[in-house]
Amino acid sequence: MTTAEIARKMVSYSNGNRHDVNHFMKVYAFAKTIGECEGLDKAAQDILEIAALVHDIACPLCREKYGNTNGKYQELEGPALVRDFLSDSGLPQSAVDRIAWLVGHHHTLQGIDGPDHQILIEADYLVNADESGYSRENVENTLERIFRTETGRALL
Numbered sequence: 001m002t003t004a005e006i007a008r009k010m011v012s013y014s015n016g017n018r019h020d021v022n023h024f025m026k027v028y029a030f031a032k033t034i035g036e037c038e039g040l041d042k043a044a045q046d047i048l049e050i051a052a053l054v055h056d057i058a059c060p061l062c063r064e065k066y067g068n069t070n071g072k073y074q075e076l077e078g079p080a081l082v083r084d085f086l087s088d089s090g091l092p093q094s095a096v097d098r099i100a101w102l103v104g105h106h107h108t109l110q111g112i113d114g115p116d117h118q119i120l121i122e123a124d125y126l127v128n129a130d131e132s133g134y135s136r137e138n139v140e141n142t143l144e145r146i147f148r149t150e151t152g153r154a155l156l
Contacts, residue, residue: 001089003049010053013085020059023127028052030123030155037151040115047095048116050086051102052123057081058103071107078103109146122152129156 001009007028014020031052035045058077059069066073079100086096102120105113112118125146129139139156147153 001091003046003053006050006086006089007053009085010057013057015060017060020056023131024053024056026127027055027120027123030126030152031119034119034123034149034151034155035116038115038119038149040119043095044114044116047098047102048119050091050095051099051106051116051120054078054082054085054099055103055106055120055124057085075104075107078106112148115149118148119152122147122149122156126152126155 007025010024011021014024028049031048032045035048040048055078056069056074058074058081061077061081062069062073065077082100082103083096086099089096091099098116101113102117105117106120106124109121112121125142128134129142134142143153143156147156
Protein backbone atom coordinates (compact mmCIF):
# COMPACT_ATOMS: atom_id res chain seq x y z
CA MET A 1 0.00 0.00 0.00
CA THR A 2 1.37 3.42 -0.91
CA THR A 3 1.38 6.41 1.42
CA ALA A 4 -1.35 7.96 -0.72
CA GLU A 5 -3.47 4.82 -0.35
CA ILE A 6 -2.95 4.92 3.41
CA ALA A 7 -4.05 8.58 3.39
CA ARG A 8 -7.18 7.67 1.47
CA LYS A 9 -7.87 4.82 3.90
CA MET A 10 -7.45 7.23 6.85
CA VAL A 11 -9.93 9.65 5.28
CA SER A 12 -12.44 6.80 5.11
CA TYR A 13 -11.57 5.69 8.65
CA SER A 14 -12.27 9.24 9.87
CA ASN A 15 -15.90 8.79 8.87
CA GLY A 16 -16.48 12.31 7.57
CA ASN A 17 -14.84 14.18 10.45
CA ARG A 18 -13.35 17.10 8.51
CA HIS A 19 -11.36 18.39 11.48
CA ASP A 20 -9.62 15.05 11.93
CA VAL A 21 -8.88 14.71 8.20
CA ASN A 22 -7.58 18.27 7.89
CA HIS A 23 -5.48 17.84 11.02
CA PHE A 24 -3.69 14.66 9.97
CA MET A 25 -3.17 15.92 6.43
CA LYS A 26 -1.53 19.10 7.75
CA VAL A 27 0.66 17.11 10.15
CA TYR A 28 1.59 14.85 7.23
CA ALA A 29 2.58 17.87 5.09
CA PHE A 30 4.75 19.36 7.83
CA ALA A 31 6.33 15.99 8.66
CA LYS A 32 7.07 15.32 4.97
CA THR A 33 8.61 18.76 4.56
CA ILE A 34 10.73 18.59 7.71
CA GLY A 35 11.87 15.02 7.03
CA GLU A 36 12.90 15.76 3.47
CA CYS A 37 14.68 18.99 4.40
CA GLU A 38 16.48 17.25 7.26
CA GLY A 39 17.65 14.49 4.89
CA LEU A 40 15.98 11.39 6.32
CA ASP A 41 16.69 8.23 4.37
CA LYS A 42 13.80 6.75 2.35
CA ALA A 43 12.84 4.09 4.89
CA ALA A 44 12.74 6.58 7.79
CA GLN A 45 10.87 9.12 5.66
CA ASP A 46 8.25 6.54 4.70
CA ILE A 47 7.74 5.54 8.34
CA LEU A 48 7.51 9.19 9.39
CA GLU A 49 4.94 10.04 6.72
CA ILE A 50 2.72 7.07 7.55
CA ALA A 51 3.02 7.78 11.28
CA ALA A 52 1.95 11.38 10.60
CA LEU A 53 -1.13 10.16 8.73
CA VAL A 54 -2.21 7.75 11.47
CA HIS A 55 -0.92 9.57 14.56
CA ASP A 56 -4.43 10.49 15.76
CA ILE A 57 -6.11 7.23 14.75
CA ALA A 58 -7.40 6.80 18.31
CA CYS A 59 -9.33 10.10 18.38
CA PRO A 60 -12.72 8.64 17.39
CA LEU A 61 -12.39 5.85 19.97
CA CYS A 62 -11.20 8.28 22.65
CA ARG A 63 -14.16 10.59 22.06
CA GLU A 64 -16.51 7.64 22.49
CA LYS A 65 -14.70 5.89 25.35
CA TYR A 66 -13.39 8.85 27.38
CA GLY A 67 -15.37 11.83 26.10
CA ASN A 68 -12.22 13.61 24.90
CA THR A 69 -9.06 13.19 22.84
CA ASN A 70 -6.48 13.70 25.58
CA GLY A 71 -3.01 12.89 24.24
CA LYS A 72 -2.32 10.24 26.88
CA TYR A 73 -5.50 8.38 25.92
CA GLN A 74 -4.45 8.58 22.26
CA GLU A 75 -1.05 7.11 23.14
CA LEU A 76 -2.70 4.31 25.13
CA GLU A 77 -5.27 3.33 22.50
CA GLY A 78 -3.45 4.19 19.28
CA PRO A 79 -0.81 1.46 18.83
CA ALA A 80 -3.28 -1.45 18.68
CA LEU A 81 -5.49 0.48 16.26
CA VAL A 82 -2.47 1.22 14.05
CA ARG A 83 -1.43 -2.43 13.97
CA ASP A 84 -4.92 -3.45 12.88
CA PHE A 85 -5.24 -0.56 10.40
CA LEU A 86 -1.91 -1.40 8.73
CA SER A 87 -2.37 -5.20 8.82
CA ASP A 88 -3.14 -5.31 5.08
CA SER A 89 -0.65 -2.60 4.06
CA GLY A 90 2.15 -4.90 2.93
CA LEU A 91 4.60 -2.96 5.13
CA PRO A 92 7.36 -4.92 6.85
CA GLN A 93 6.52 -5.81 10.45
CA SER A 94 9.46 -3.70 11.65
CA ALA A 95 7.93 -0.62 9.95
CA VAL A 96 4.48 -1.31 11.45
CA ASP A 97 6.11 -1.75 14.87
CA ARG A 98 7.92 1.59 14.58
CA ILE A 99 4.80 3.41 13.36
CA ALA A 100 2.78 1.95 16.25
CA TRP A 101 5.52 2.98 18.68
CA LEU A 102 5.56 6.53 17.28
CA VAL A 103 1.76 6.79 17.58
CA GLY A 104 2.07 5.56 21.16
CA HIS A 105 4.58 8.32 21.93
CA HIS A 106 3.56 11.30 19.78
CA HIS A 107 2.70 13.35 22.88
CA THR A 108 5.71 12.15 24.89
CA LEU A 109 8.30 14.90 24.95
CA GLN A 110 10.84 13.17 27.19
CA GLY A 111 13.28 10.65 25.81
CA ILE A 112 12.70 11.47 22.16
CA ASP A 113 13.83 8.34 20.35
CA GLY A 114 15.17 9.31 16.94
CA PRO A 115 14.66 11.86 14.22
CA ASP A 116 11.29 10.42 13.16
CA HIS A 117 9.94 10.88 16.69
CA GLN A 118 11.37 14.43 16.92
CA ILE A 119 9.90 15.42 13.57
CA LEU A 120 6.47 13.93 14.31
CA ILE A 121 6.31 15.91 17.57
CA GLU A 122 7.36 19.10 15.79
CA ALA A 123 4.88 18.62 12.93
CA ASP A 124 1.99 17.89 15.30
CA TYR A 125 2.89 20.91 17.45
CA LEU A 126 3.00 23.20 14.40
CA VAL A 127 -0.55 22.22 13.50
CA ASN A 128 -1.86 22.22 17.08
CA ALA A 129 -0.37 25.66 17.74
CA ASP A 130 -2.25 27.07 14.78
CA GLU A 131 -5.51 25.21 15.35
CA SER A 132 -5.62 26.03 19.06
CA GLY A 133 -4.18 29.55 18.88
CA TYR A 134 -1.31 28.91 21.27
CA SER A 135 0.11 32.04 22.87
CA ARG A 136 3.35 33.61 21.69
CA GLU A 137 4.87 32.69 25.05
CA ASN A 138 3.90 29.01 24.59
CA VAL A 139 5.36 28.96 21.08
CA GLU A 140 8.62 30.63 22.14
CA ASN A 141 8.98 28.27 25.11
CA THR A 142 8.36 25.23 22.91
CA LEU A 143 10.81 26.50 20.31
CA GLU A 144 13.54 26.64 22.94
CA ARG A 145 12.65 23.50 24.90
CA ILE A 146 11.41 21.01 22.29
CA PHE A 147 12.22 21.92 18.68
CA ARG A 148 15.57 20.54 17.51
CA THR A 149 15.44 20.39 13.72
CA GLU A 150 16.57 23.40 11.74
CA THR A 151 13.57 23.06 9.43
CA GLY A 152 11.02 22.73 12.23
CA ARG A 153 12.50 25.73 14.01
CA ALA A 154 12.30 27.78 10.82
CA LEU A 155 8.68 26.74 10.23
CA LEU A 156 7.69 27.56 13.80
